[in-house]
Amino acid sequence: MRGCLSRPNLRQISSSIGLSRYTSEQCPNIAPEVPSQEKLTMPACTHADSIQGVTPSAQGCEECLAMGDRWVHLRICQSCGHVGCCDSSKNKHATKHFRATAHPIVKSFERGEDWRWCYVDQTFV
Structure with a gap:
């Protein structure tokens, strides 16, 4: 098939650019490597019962607003509503x-994101 690489070449190229997995949607003659179910399973969050209906403490990172600083993305605590900046922000207030x-x-x-993260279990909720 035009434009397809053999598995060894595809593996070498994907490795050299930092990809640990690749798919073969464009090259159906090469079966994709499918990780085992064990590798796909994330640990379960054991803290979901701590999620509360919360009111945001601010419309931006509380501490950054007080300091006059900036943030990259915002996170809201599901226990108390504290709004803090993400770990990509220099202050990491969340x-x-x-x-x-x-x-x-x-x-x-x-806006447009709907995911939760458990710090303790290091998994999505």
């Missing part, structure tokens, strides 16, 4: 809030 309070779960506070 993680600092978790360490100070042990509130385990944050939700993305970005």
Whole structure:
């Protein structure tokens, strides 16, 4: 098939550009490598019962707003509503809030995103 690489060449190229897995949608004659079910299973969150209906503490990172600083993305604590900046932000206030309070779960506070993260179990909820 035009434009397809053999499995060894595809593996070498994907490895050299930092891809650990690749698919073969464009090259159906090469069967994709499918990880075992064990590798696909993430640990379960054991803290989902701590999720509360919360009110955001601010429309931006509480601490960054007070400092006059900036953030990249926002997270909202699902225990108390604290809004903090993500770990891509220089201040990492959401993680600092978790360490100070042990509130385990944050939700993305970005428009169009609907995911939660459990700090304790290091998994999506």
